Amino acid sequence: MAEIVTPRKRKCERCGRVDEWDPDQHSWRIVTDDGTKQSGDPHCLHEWDINGTFNPLAE
Numbered sequence: 069m070a071e072i073v074t075p076r077k078r079k080c081e082r083c084g085r086v087d088e089w090d091p092d093q094h095s096w097r098i099v100t101d102d103g104t105k106q107s108g109d110p111h112c113l114h115e116w117d118i119n120g121t122f123n124p125l126a127e
Contacts, residue, residue: 071126083108
């Protein structure tokens with residue numbers, strides 16, 4: 069049986085916001101770098117870098 073995997077990190081191609089998946093909260097969290105949230109533009113309609121090149125099947 070094939071194992072399905074999900075992305076653990078995503079980045080907006082428009083504003084640069086970076087999120088990581090928090091398995092304890094079952095949601096995405098904004099990455100913090102040196103105490104600053106990497107939130108990008110709050111008015112951006114995020115276009116995440118998860119596209120057809122992501123393979124959801126574990127190798």
